[in-house]
Amino acid sequence: MRKIMLAGTIAVGLGIFLVGAVLTGEEGITQSANENPQIDYQGFLKQVQEVAKVREKRRVSEEEFIRMMNDPKTIVLDARSKRMYDLLHVKGAVHISLPDMTAEDLAELIPQKDTRVVIYCNNNFKNEPQAFAPKAPVASLNLNTYNTLYSYGYRNIYELKPLLDRRETKIPFAGTSAENSK
Template identity: 45%
Template sequence: MKKFLFLLLMIFTIPLLSESSKKKKAKPAPIENKLINYGEFKRIVNRSEGERETHRLTEDQFLKLMEEDGVILLDARSENRFHILHIKGAKNLPFTEFTKESLSEIIPEKKTKILIYCNNNFEGNQEAFAAKSPAASLNLSTYNSLKAYGYESIYELGPLLDVKKTVLPLVSDSPEP
């Protein structure tokens, strides 16, 4: 009798396990959207990884490149944070406003040397430079988005700097309280 019950249990259990295994393996049908391409995004990130590391600059290297003719200093933080404090000479285009048209107004040539920095490059003024999660650093998104739009020469401020000690010229557009 025990053997019979065991055999009966196996007969009903194995097909159930097999069905649940098939359900787990089935992938949902992709939701098509021609304006979103995760595969291309991953390709850009993977291709840019090595180059990006060689384009991260020290404070002194960044300052020196700022002085070159034709270099664009791009600040992709919010307009509000930009006005509180930014590097002198920076042009503000919030990351959320990146389009082919808005970028070409500020950076008309794809080969233009572009310098970028973000909240995670400065400490000592949380209102102007609110730190993000390291994996969500605006520099990462900005770098890869500029690459996606075809820009070729992007350099990033590398270190974390104290706003009171940096040699980079920080200025405010906000009226004093």
Template identity: 40%
Template sequence: MLLFVLAVAAAAPAPTSVMTTARQIDYAGFEQLARNVRPLRAKRLVTLDRFKAMAQSGDDVILDARSAEAFARGHIAGAINLPLTDFTAEALAAILADRTRPVLIYCNNNFSNNRRPVAMKAAPVSLNIQTFINLAAYGHRDVYELGQVIDFDDPKVGWVKALG
């Protein structure tokens, strides 16, 4: 009897949730996307001077994908916040309706301070990498990344500190 139960259990189809998850989480697709985005990202690393000039043009938007808490503690002046964990097609469309609009990004690892609100992340999982890949996945092709390590206390950065 035990052998019969085990045989039936082994022949049963996988639970639906496992099949749904496999269709909704595509690691191979992510790897392909990352490979495709890599050469574009390499061409879109900009200096602080260019980053600031682009931001001042009025056409570009500075997107800070750090947590809302980190953003509230300090950010580059003029930045808007949408945490990476909140990226969806709808959320991005609400703040970046025009996918052709240039987007400027930065993250904790752009700063030499290595303290809150910009404590460094492990380099392979730097938020800039994930943000760039995610923006590309959602159809944003005109993304530029701050390509320098800077001190957020440098007045040239235009860092907005938390109030209080």
């Protein structure tokens, strides 16, 4: 009898705990977020879903990328590290490392938020492991760069879609690696 009562008490306690956890699930996350108002994970998740709807329509072919990059009103943006950018980058691309993207730095680099911005990353090029070391697909720099630009109000963003062979692409490159291979 005691074992049955103890098991019942444990079950009721566990049930109350689980109901409490379910009821405070999102609220608990929000409360944690309120501990640091500069980090908003729920907002991030919401924005990722919003960006996903837009981004897929804004991924461009190699030909379209080249056409856009040749338009003087377009900014080609490289968000890799300065070291990788200096080594090899799309010719004419401007650089700002993803960790350095702030509203102020972006406003200086891209003053008009309706400017067309075209991005690329390591995972767009193969056969250039030093300058374009591939990242895990879910850690692709394009994903974070697109979301970051979007969160700062830039909406005219395009992304190079295909995986291109660095030795065969028609996209021109600059940097110390490009200069040394001449």
